Amino acid sequence: MTSAAGRGNAPASPGRAPRRLAEPLRASELIDGSLVAALGPVDAATGEAIAGICNDALRDVLSPAVIGAVLADHRLLPMVAPWVLDLARGRQFRGRELTPEPATADLITRLGAPGISAADARRLAETADLAAVLILGRVLEQVLGPGAGTRDPRANEAAAPWLPGLKLGFRIYLVQEALRLLPRWGTDICP
Numbered sequence: 278m279t280s281a282a283g284r285g286n287a288p289a290s291p292g293r294a295p296r297r298l299a300e301p302l303r304a305s306e307l308i309d310g311s312l313v314a315a316l317g318p319v320d321a322a323t324g325e326a327i328a329g330i331c332n333d334a335l336r337d338v339l340s341p342a343v344i345g346a347v348l349a350d351h352r353l354l355p356m357v358a359p360w361v362l363d364l365a366r367g368r369q370f371r372g373r374e375l376t377p378e379p380a381t382a383d384l385i386t387r388l389g390a391p392g393i394s395a396a397d398a399r400r401l402a403e404t405a406d407l408a409a410v411l412i413l414g415r416v417l418e419q420v421l422g423p424g425a426g427t428r429d430p431r432a433n434e435a436a437a438p439w440l441p442g443l444k445l446g447f448r449i450y451l452v453q454e455a456l457r458l459l460p461r462w463g464t465d466i467c468p
Contacts, residue, residue: 367446
């Protein structure tokens with residue numbers, strides 16, 4: 278079902294032209310190109326599901342005024358709600374892979390360039406996992422409010438059923454950043 282906001286038209290006030298409402302986020306804005314390169318393309322139904330989940334998550338977390346600003350200017354998304362892009366990454370991965378919660382070393386091997394050794398993937402995974410542990414509390418608090426990082430994870434997931442996808446996408450982002458910062462392949466990448 279498409280709302281008036283989804284169609285881009287709002288009722289006109291008497292004597293005024295219709296005003297254009299903000300468009301919801303589209304799959305094309307949320308799909309991660311490097312994941313497409315590593316995993317393959319996202320079909321239309323999966324793309325629409327990703328966009329729907331991300332738009333619903335924005336409505337669950339942000340105030341209507343902030344949502345309006347983000348939807349009016351989609352360039353604000355990484356500044357206001359960067360976690361939405363992590364949610365999209367997690368859903369994109371789950372749409373292509375059957376493993377619900379892959380080990381970080383497996384993510385590195387799957388998303389990394391050819392030539393990364395299993396030993397290097399395990400060493401790099403330790404760093405990525407440590408970063409995830411240190412930062413995840415802040416992500417949870419940005420999404421679910423103060424104290425979310427110290428609450429029972431089941432309570433957080435009850436409040437935001439899409440949270441597992443966000444956590445996976447957050448780990449994928451950390452892996453992508455770690456891989457991006459590595460020197461070129463063919464040498465020992467981890468001391």
